[in-house]
Amino acid sequence: MELNKDEITTPPRDAASVVLLRDTDEGLEVFLLRRASASAVLGGAYVFPGGKVDDADAEPETLSHLTRPADQLQPTLNQADLAAARAAGLYVAALREAFEEAGVLLAQWQRRTPTLQELADAAKRLNAGTALPELLVELGARLDADAIVPWSRWITPKRAAVMTKRFDTRFFVAGLPPGQHAQHDNHETDESVWLSPHRALQQYYDSQIDLAPPQIMSLAHLAQHTTVASVMAEARAKRPPLVEPQTVEATDDTRILCYPGDPAHTVAERALPGPTRLHFINKRFAPPDGQADWWRALV
Template structure:
C-alpha cells in the first residue's frame, strides 16, 4: 500500500460502514471485501462494507421506514453536534451501503419478518433508488440490527488516501437466510475470516489492509463470539478515534488515543497505540504479536 504524502484541506465527508460478524466453529469471523483495484479510495484493499452518506439518505421517510425513533438513533451515536435527522441519515447510509455492496438487507416487510432481498436487489439494478425500493416493497429498515461501534475521523495528513472521511462503524450479525457476497463492481472478492487470521494474511502479504481495518480487527480479536462484540457495543458509547500522524526518520508514524504523543491520553481500544509505515505496510513496533496486546 502506497503512502499518501498530501495534506488534505477539504472538509471531511460523512460515511458509514457495517462490520458484519458471524460465529463459526473456530470462533468469531468478520466479512471482508476487496475493493476494485481501480477505485480511487483504498483500491485493492480489503474493507468492511460501507461508503459515503448520500444526500438522499437524509430524505428517506424515516417515520415509515425506520424501526426506531430518530431520538433513539441520535442518542446511540453520542454526537451532540448533529441533528436527529442527520443521525438517522447515517443509519440509512450504513444499511444502504451494506445492501448495495454485499446484498445483505437489514429490513422487514410490513406485517412480516420475511423479505425478498433478491427482488429488492433486482429493483436496485433496474435503476430504482434505495428509498424507492423501500417504498415500493413496503420495507422497514432494522436499525436495531446494527450497533454503533466506533467513529473514525481521517486526519488532514491521511496516510493511505487523499480524501478525508468521518466514518461511523457499526457492528452486526447477518440476518438469517441471507448471504453476504461482493457486488463484482465496487468490490471484486469477499471472504469470511477470523480477525487474527485476517491480520496474519495481511502480515504475510496475502491481503492489503488500511490502518482503521488493522486496528479494528486487532480490537475484534479480543472477542470470541458475536454476542461478546454486541454486548460491548451496547454497553458503552462509540469512541471517537482521530489518528494523529507524524513523520520520523523519513517514515510515517500514526498515533492513536493512549499514545504518549496523542492529544487523548486515555486508550479507547485494545492493541498498539502506534503503527509504523515500513516495507509498504503499517505495523506495530513490537511485531505481529503486539497487535493483540
C-alpha cells in the same frame, strides 16, 4: 498499498460502514470486501461494507422507513451537536451500504420474508439507481435500526496514511441475519471473504491481503471477542469512541500513526484496546515491535 504524503485540505465527508459478523464452529468471523482496483478510495484493499452518506439518506421519506424515530437514534452516536435527522441518515447510510455492497438487508418484514433471489435482484436495482424507499415498499421491509449498533467513529487525519480524501466514518456492528448471504457486488467490490479477525490480520501481515488502518485496528479490537453476542453486548454497553489518528514522521520511508492513549497523541485516554500506534514500514502497518507485539495486543 502506497503511502500518501500530501496534506488533505478538504473537510471530511460523512460516511458509514457496517462490520458484518457471524458465528462459526471455528469462532467469530468478519466479512471483508475487496474494493475494485480502479476505485479512487482504497482500491484493492479489503474493507467492511460502507460508503459516503447520500443526501437522500436523511430525507423524511427515507427516514420514515426506519424502525425507530430519529430523536431516539441521535443519542446513540455520542455526538451532542449532531442533528437528529443527520444521525438517522447515518443509520440509513450504513443499512443501505450493507445492502448495496454485500446484498444483506437488515430489516423487519411486514409481509413474508423475501427469497435470496428477490433480495439479490433488489440489491442490483439499488446499485442501478432505484430509490431505496421504493424498494423497501416493494419488499414490505422497514430498515431495522436495532440490528446495527454504533461501534466507533473515525475521522481521517489531514495527513492521511493511504487516502487522498477525508471521511468522518461511523462504524456499526451487526450479525448476519439468518438465511441471508453476504457477497460482493462485482461493481464497487470484486472479491469477498469471511475471516476470523486473527486470520485477517495474519493474512495482512503476510501480504496476502491489503488493509487500511481503521480496518486493522478494528480487527485487533474484534479479535478479543469469540462470539457475535459478545461484540454486540460491548457495543450496546458503551458509547462509540472518537478516533482521530495523528501522524508522526520518523524517516522518509516510515510514518507513525498514533491513536488516543499513545504518548505522542494529544488525547491521553485510550479509545481502543490493542496497540496505540502503527508504523508503516515496507508497505505494511504494524505495531512498533512487529508481529510479537501484534499478537500480544490481541490477548
